Amino acid sequence: MKFLRRFLKILLILVVLVVVFVWLYSKTYHPNYSGELELKNISNKVTVYFDDVGVPHINAQNQKDAYVALGYVHAQDRLWQMELMRRIAAGRLSEIFGKDLVRVDQFFGGLGIEEAANKTIAGLDKTAESYILTQAYLNGVNQFIEEGKTPLEFTLVGVKKEKYTLKDIYNVFGYMSFSFAAAHKTDPLLTEVKEKLGASYLNELLSKNPDYLTIIKTSLPDKIEATFSKTVASIMDELPISPFIGSNSWVLAPEKTKNGKVIFENDPHIAYSQPSVWYQNHIKTPDFEIYGFNIALMPFPLLGHNHEYAYGLTMFENDDVNFYVEEENPENSLEYKTENGYQKYELRDKTIHVKNEKDTSFQVKVSKHGPIMNGLIEHIKDKRPIAMNWIYTQLPNEMLDVSYGISHANSLKDFRNSVARIHAPGLNVMYGDAKDNVACFSSAKLYELRDGLSTKTYLNGASGEDEILEFLPFDENPQAINPSWNYVYSANNQVDSVKGKIYPGYYLPEDRAKRIVELLEQKDDFTKEEVANMTYDVKSSTVPNIIRNLLKNVDKSELLASERKAFSELENWDGNYLKTAVGPTIYNRFLYEFLKATYKDELGASFNLFINSNLQDKVLPNQINRKNSVWWDNIDTKDKIETRRDIVQASFKSAFSFLQNQLGANVDDWTWNRVISVEYEHAIGKAGGLLRKLFNLGPYETIGGNEVINNQIFKLDSTGYYKVTAGPSTRRVIDFSDVENSIAIVPTGQSGNVFSKYYKNQTKRYLEGKFVKMKLNQAEIEQSKNILVFKPME
DSSP: OHHHHHHHHHHHHHHHHHHHHHHHHHHHSSOOOSEEEEETTOSSOEEEEEOTTOOEEEEOSSHHHHHHHHHHHHHHHHHHHHHHHHHHHHTOSHHHHOGGGHHHHHHHHTTTHHHHHHHHHHTOOTTSHHHHHHHHHHHHHHHHHHHSOOOHHHHHHTOOOOOOOHHHHHHHHHHHHHHHOOHHHHHHHHHHIIIIIOHHHHHHHTTOOOSOOOOOOSSOOOOOOOHHHHHHHHHHHHOSSOOEEEEEEEEEOGGGBTTSSOEEEEEEEEEOOSSOSOEEEEEEETTEEEEEEEOTTOSSOSEEEOSSEEEEEEEOOBOOEEEEEOOEETTEEEEEEETTEEEEOEEEEEEEOOTTSOOEEEEEEEETTEEBGGGTSTTOOOOSOEEEEEHHHHSOOOHHHHHHHHHSOSSHHHHHHHHTTOOSSOEEEEEEETTSOEEEEEESOOEEOOTTOOTTSOEESSSSTTSOOEEOOGGGSOEEESOTTSEEEESSOOOOOBTTBOOOBOOOOSHHHHHHHHHHTTOSOBOHHHHHHHTTOOBOSSHHHHHHHHHTTOOGGGSOHHHHHHHHHHHHOOSBOOTTOSHHHHHHHHHHHHHHHHHHHHHGGGHHHHHTSHHHHHHHHHHHTOSSOTTTSOTTOSSOOOOHHHHHHHHHHHHHHHHHHHHOSOGGGOOGGGTEEEEEOOTTGGGOHHHHHHHOEEEEOOOOBTTSSSBOBOOOOTTSOEEEOEEESOEEEEETTSGGGOEEEOSSOSOOOTTSTTSSTTHHHHHTTOOEEOOOOHHHHTTOSEEEEEEEOO
16 A cells, blocks of 8 residues: 555646646746847837737738738747748758658659749749748748747657748749649549540549430440549548648629729638638738738738738649650550650659658659659559649749738739749639729639640640640739629639630539529628628528439438438438538438449549549539439449439438438437537647547538538548538728728637647637628727737847
8 A cells, every 4th residue: 555655646646747848838838928029130220019829910011021020920920830831842851750651742743843943943033032931931930940949749749840941932932833733633533434434434423424325234344443533532631731622702883882892802712720711911011901811831911911802722623744655665564655765754853851761762754744643653554654744843933923922912913923934833813902803813824735634634645636725824814803793702612714615623512602693683782790790701602502403302201200200301401501500410321321422433433532522523513413324333233233212212211311320310409510510620639548539620510511611521431420621711801991800710729839828719610600800090009908019130
């Protein structure tokens, strides 16, 4: 007993010491929001007012000083996020997370992002204002690295702080651009559908099918493996930082608003994470002002506004990635065939430093089309060399000047000239101003291929016939300036034609776009509050119609009484994804069972990849309405050819049985909040245990679902639970009749420092659809309780 008492006493002392250590650490290692600090390379005093949600309002006598200060305060709140962002494209995650991320590093390290960055940086004009201010921003970041407190994450993973360079910024541009692309998940899958299942299966997925098909069951097609697509999808899932996904935006002209001035809305959809993606900041000098939302390690905001104009973005979803099958010289594997004979691959040698392991090296073959992916992605069974041709690395990169230009525009014309320089990623750039202009520009370097060539499957790299014929001038891009219908909008949906043709891409289904238009067409006197309410709308305009068409194929006479109750709930559901609604629970399980019964027999292990792609979302309404389809028949049944009615009836009964087992016998208890949740995960919190409790936020109940305006994106799978992985990364509403009271919200908080009081202070309001003010009024700003003054170092 004496030994036990001594042991418990020692244990108690250790616990107290740990608690004291954590308390002291938390009191010491939070960001500085008040006081005075000396900064090098500023010429005058800079005053930073931190408002009640932690947004820094930077007041300086010149822009160079302001950007040094921005770099410093951005780093003290988000240095860990900056560190992760710069490491992705460079293939340096294994240095801090170990061998499990080697395949991620190999993939990104081989894409050519760093090589493209080196080429771009070598040609930059070092006298340009964009370059000078970027270097000022980096100077501020690096001063924090030298003098500021090391974030807890660096200590936990054992990584040393390193200074940042311009190349790190371009690596962030590269990662951002790649995460927008969908082709790497879709094109290899569709190529396998074409080559293993045949044209009939492919044409139905691309909606090029005849109305009626005759199915002759003489031989069974091969099942799909799609190792390329699945591996890239899993790599993106493993990233410790947020990939970009979709977005909403609409801008109302004065004729559509109650106060007769433009109202601007934007909510970009990005994978949820902790910290949040955007860092809010407000810079004001005698000759410049911008309230911006910056990505980690980017000096100029991609979303912003001031008293004169506002801008934001959604993803264009155009196709800026093509895959070419190269033909190697049978006598020399270091050469590949072109229309002008054999040409040598460029060879790039790469080394990955792995934490607590030996370095690993690999070599990348690069053709004129791009890197050969076979060596970058494990388990590709296609022996043909497949090159990735990516517009981002193929053309000159002006994104630094673009981001500077849109945040420093002096007119609509000036703004348009900046977005015209975007090559990749494709962005729908939204605009509204105090002079009553509204505009939307689909900005990307668009191109033409020969007629009849599909960019959705592999192209021929050897013949010379599948090359890009020309890049189109920006005037050919879809764009709208002050249209007669008095608003512009974008929800990643199909854009207008380009040169009389539908431009290829990976556009999302009409759901959100249709709902936005449906609401905007109802009236012409919108207020800021009504637009804000729209951002939280969770009604689908398309799902009720999908349900009606599905239920037409369910024979109610074959249903039990309890099954008819579920049928009635689904039939009468209005499409609103509310917490207490039963309809969305039944629908999403019914949808999963329907998709499984329709596609899994042919797609095999690639089924989960397909059903969570925009390809499936777009083909669903067409597939339901096909009486005859090659996909209806289950190729695993040898003595029967299934029909649409067979598939739908069986799917409904399977869904009902599953939900009974999952949620109980009473259909009224199958409410949406029981199966959907959201957790904002930190890269270290993903490890679980105490680290999860310290760094992660949630899980929380939420409202919304896939492809409603309040887009809460989750994957359909066999579990019956829907863990939201992405959604609005911010919601912003700017009303030019009262611009100083414009509003926004982010999912968690302004700071990425777990000890900061701004780490999670917006979470509850975000989940409830509420907002906070984006302050522009100087007198109000100066009432801030937290004031940090930077003085020039003597």
